[in-house]
Amino acid sequence: MIEEFKEIITGLEQRISLYKSKLHDLQKKRDKVEDEIGTVRKYLELAETLYRVEIEKAKGASVSTSGEEKMESPDGILIEKTKYSGLSVPRSAFMILKDAGKALHAKEIYCRLIDGGGRIRGKTPVTSVATSLSRDKNFKKVSPNTFLLVEEPHTENISKE
Numbered sequence: 001m002i003e004e005f006k007e008i009i010t011g012l013e014q015r016i017s018l019y020k021s022k023l024h025d026l027q028k029k030r031d032k033v034e035d036e037i038g039t040v041r042k043y044l045e046l047a048e049t050l051y052r053v054e055i056e057k058a059k060g061a062s063v064s065t066s067g068e069e070k071m072e073s074p075d076g077i078l079i080e081k082t083k084y085s086g087l088s089v090p091r092s093a094f095m096i097l098k099d100a101g102k103a104l105h106a107k108e109i110y111c112r113l114i115d116g117g118g119r120i121r122g123k124t125p126v127t128s129v130a131t132s133l134s135r136d137k138n139f140k141k142v143s144p145n146t147f148l149l150v151e152e153p154h155t156e157n158i159s160k161e
Helices: 001-063 089-100 106-113 125-134
Strands: 071-073 078-080 139-142 146-149
Touching: 001 106, 078 106, 089 106, 089 125, 089 139, 089 146, 106 146, 125 139, 125 146
Parallel strands: none
Antiparallel strands: 071 078, 139 146
């Protein structure tokens, strides 16, 4: 009888070990899938932002009332010249928000700045844009990383660099 109990206990211990191993493997797979989901979400958010920027650019190209310098390429596509090249982030953002006429997220401001020939050095350019605008009196933070122009421009803060 004791032998039977030992066999049962040994069998149960083996099953417990097997289930623990299986659970551990599944948790690893779940963590990997969750990481992948996070990455895909970030790419989706970026793609959606770029899509909105391109839609805005297309609308701007068709209306073309902002007085931006544009030239036509041989195949008929309008190409903007380097509008923000050499300008500071606050100055470029001021022009971008003035053209947009509404509050924009720092990521969208960054995309428009890059599309217009501007440059931002650093590992986290969107954070750099948000930090720069939050320190400048010409911009009002209306929600996380979303900025709007204030009514009266403070010209001493907007340097051309």
